[in-house]
Amino acid sequence: MTAENVCPPAFLAFAHEIADAAATVIRPYFRQRLEIAAKADSSPVTVADRLAEMTMRRMIEKCFPGHGVRGEEFGTSNAEAEWVWVLDPIDGTKSFASGSLAFGIQIALLHQDAPVLGIIDQPITNERWVGQRTSPTLFNGVPVRTSDTARLKDAIVYTSALEQFNLDARERFSRLAAGARFTRMSHDCYAAGLLALGSVDLLVESNVFDYDILPQIPIIEGAGGIVTDWEGRPLTDASQYETVLMAANETLHAEALARLKQGQIPRPRGLPLTVTTA
Incomplete structure (x- = not known):
């Protein structure tokens, strides 16, 4: 096990904090009548997408000012940093905007461009997947495994x-x-x-x-x-x-x-x- 394969415990705890904060922002907007704007690539975006990413970015900038951030809504800052957070505040905006549960908050932490931590959080059903290099994936704190379907x-x-x-x-x-x-x-x-x-x-x-x-x-x-x-x-x-x-x-x-x-x-x-x- 090498240092680049390990997410420090403090970073993991912080990842949970920003996922919780984004979920708190998103929940009040779910199944509400939202204005759906179109981005430059014609993909949809809502106020919930933007506020959730802004909340996470501000927390990162305050707690880890030396880290980089790459987000879907507000681009990249400090791209050459050793540690870079990748934020997709609502993956599945079309589902979110139409009231479907098939969406989630996504967070990755890169160390020297390699993903060492990943989170998928469904803020309405309170389901959270956490993956780390060298560790079993957890679903709401319990280890999970992919299927053995071979054909x-x-x-x-x-x-x-x-x-x-x-x-x-x-x-x-x-x-x-x-x-x-x-x-x-x-x-x-x-x-x-x-x-x-x-x-x-x-x-x-x-x-x-x-x-x-x-x-x-x-x-x-x-x-x-x-x-x-x-x-x-x-x-x-x-x-x-x-x-x-x-x-x-x-x-x-x-x-x-x-x-x-x-x-x-x-x-x-x-x-x-x-x-x-x-």
């Missing part, structure tokens, strides 16, 4: 937003979905939590941002899962977030990769993409 035909596959896939990625994903037990959409970070619990077997994403995924990596890996791009490479470069594959175990990961890799296992002409949305 794609038995696997439950989730993806957040099929409309974000380009034509090539959609074709590749359709090969995977055609061989799976069933597929569902629109759970964002909550799907990663379900994967860590063993309820979901594969999570496949395309055209996402690092702040969407970085908090999930320690959680999935700490529960026994695997996180790579669609070529099987660890996520170490910003360009790799065009394709992300999270799998419950190595055997299932290998079969999923075979379906997703470019040019393998051609999809029969006319084969429909089966995606369950209800």
Whole structure:
């Protein structure tokens, strides 16, 4: 065990504090009639997103002024710091704004650009996943494990937003979905939590941002899962977030990769993409 693999206890305790603070900000806005604005990339944002991130950023700046912060809503400060907090105040804003529970607060702590801590918090149901390098993932304080589903035909596959896939990625994903037990959409970070619990077997994403995924990596890996791009490479470069594959175990990961890799296992002409949305 090396120093770069360990999140100091004080930083872990602080991560819980900022997650609690963000949850307190968000709860009063849930299932209220909110103005939904559009950001430059046309993605939605609400006052709850912005206030939650602002609250967390101010706490970090006060308690750890030497740390960097990278947030979805307010960008990056002190990017070259040894320790950098990555904040996604509401991952799943579309779900939040429409009254669905399929959203969460996401927090990652990077040490020298590597994620050593990840938190997913569902502030309405009071569910919290915590992942750390070298430690088992905890769900509300209890260790959890990914599933032992080894065959794609038995696997439950989730993806957040099929409309974000380009034509090539959609074709590749359709090969995977055609061989799976069933597929569902629109759970964002909550799907990663379900994967860590063993309820979901594969999570496949395309055209996402690092702040969407970085908090999930320690959680999935700490529960026994695997996180790579669609070529099987660890996520170490910003360009790799065009394709992300999270799998419950190595055997299932290998079969999923075979379906997703470019040019393998051609999809029969006319084969429909089966995606369950209800």
